[in-house]
Amino acid sequence: MLESQLKYDLDQERIDEIARMSRPQVSVIGLGGAGCNIVSWIKQRGMTGGRLLALNTDANHLSICKADKRILIGEKTTHGLGCGGYAEKGEQALRESLEVIKKEIAGSSIVFLVSGLGGGTGTGASCALAESLKGTGPLVVGVNTIPFAIERVRMETARSAIERLKKACDTVVTIDNNKLVKVAGDLPFQEALGVANELVGVFVKDITETITTASLINLDFMDLRAIMEKKGIAAIGAGWGQGEEKVEKAVKVALDGQLLDINDVTKAYGVLIHVSGGEDLTLDEVYRSGEMVTKSISPKAKIIWGAKVVPEMQGSAHVFVCLTGVESAFLNQTQKPKRFKLF
Template identity: 35%
Template sequence: MGIFKIADDQQSHQKLQGPVIKVFGVGGGGSNAVEHMVQSHLYGVDFICANTDMQALTKMSSPNAVQLGAELTRGLGAGTNPEVGRQAALETREQIIESLKGADMAFITAGMGGGTGTGAAPVIAEVAREMGILTVGVVTRPFPFERRDHLADQGIEELSQHVDSLITIPNAKLLKVYGNKISLIEAFKKANNVLFEAVRGISDMITRPGMINLDFADVRNAMRDRGLAMMGTGIASGTDRAREATLKAINSPLLDDIKLEGATGLLVSIAGNEDLGLEEYTTVGEIVEPLAAQGIAIKIGMIVDPDIGDDIRVTVVATGLTKAQAATAGVQATATAAARPRAPLGGMPAAPSRGYEDFDTPSVLKKQQAAPAPAQKPAESKSDLLNIPSFLRRQQSE
């Protein structure tokens, strides 16, 4: 009887708790990113740090830690060798499974280009997907001065085979935003913050109470088996805050030149205090709606964040992007795992470097300059669907 009572209690807890989201930081870069999220009080998620370097692992605040390859590396790290990181994760497979149990969604975060993150992250992602967990990779490419692009390319290629969606953040773009004179410590802090915003932008859609909710099914449908994804976040205040925050999000360097028209899923989250109004919701929707082609589901939610003050935060997540679109954005391109055979780690040539000459031109303007004039649409009658905005009609049709 006691066993059945425990099961009943667990089921009741899950009903109250909702979807379980876990953030799995892999290697030094991934663990540091998780540490930043812990210190920033990311809401409604569980944190796990995994590393081959035992000394670094003991410094993390996360209560959940997995030492990878204790026998193989003896806690001394992977020595910038992804194959050691991979073997260490395979050795620790059972502990990884145990740490992921109960999760509905898992973020696998790592800094690509090192040994542990590059080698172990694909193994952990593969385990998560085998367990039926919605698996999203959120990783950084190294700064140019680190000279580890070839390792990063190999790791990203391998990781792309084992995640539902993959957000790849090139640290080089942070240098474009903050300048080359930024200190090394500050540069890595900025990189950690970008990872934090990427995870928060998606997890808040699910975990935060909402005036207009995006449930877990919405997020799962938009991110399952979608391949490359990108995100942008904008924050603004004042009388025109909704418009300003949305424009910042869609013109974010992380979305620079991404053709949202080709995305197979588009998620938008609006966060603010209890004064958020329907007019602001409509403003965001009307700005985002023209960016997506007909037939693409646009899901927009409004969540209450009591800590945001008078600001409004708009997060745009575009999924299902193709290689051609990603190349335009200057981001390492990946495709859906089922669309191509698995490549061995270390078997992919380094990706060509991209140019950023037109970085300062907002992506919306660049798309307007490059795109042909759209065909004239027949005018709708004023009474058509009671003048419901088209982005709302898209949501209703889903």
């Protein structure tokens, strides 16, 4: 009797141990000003199951950043002063600090590289880090914002960075700041940036938590890998709904293309749907959201789900969809941005 009890206890311990060992390790790295702001947003909200790193060449900005670990990169290259919009400098700074970064993220199963494209540090360092991580083991997911149209010259910098990231990362999720601002309404610039940071922050936080902790529906890391590994560009959409049919309403908004940086959703290879809602959220509602997506996209697309209950969200639902293997509308814009005429 005692012996069998002992064996039972050992088996239980072994299950817990294997569960601990097999839990994917997630590193979320914010690079440059925007990337660090997004990491700070996540840190302030709290995230379980992943590690938050903030990397910048700008010591001042880094000092007000919130993260599990902050790293001043390229001290010799930039002396803590930032890159002033020069992506080559950002790249050089990253190379200078590469070994330190690699040690910090050793053993990760998934690495998110979060940055706002168009400047120096985030653009150059994201490209260089993605290239040096390629083929080394972890699933590398770039999460990048596209500059505002008013930042004309930065658009070209961003475009060539996306081309590079597309080759180096498994998936590059592009989020257009211009569309975000439209969705957010008539907000002052700083507040509009806050909305952008929140959307990107929620996306990274929800994926991380659903693959590392128990939730209503857990996303399996291997499923995530299947839709994101070597898939090129991805786009995300988000929607909110309330009352009856809240999930359906949220899915409709998420797919209506206001935010998605793609021209043709039917070409998506894979879809990740994440639903958050109050304790009234039912599994049926969540599965129905999948059916809606299948109808709007393509019956051939591979769909994976994650869902979690947030007690404060009673009566409402938040849905994000991530469409992988798509073509970026931004990248396909052939016309060059118009230049300012000075005289």
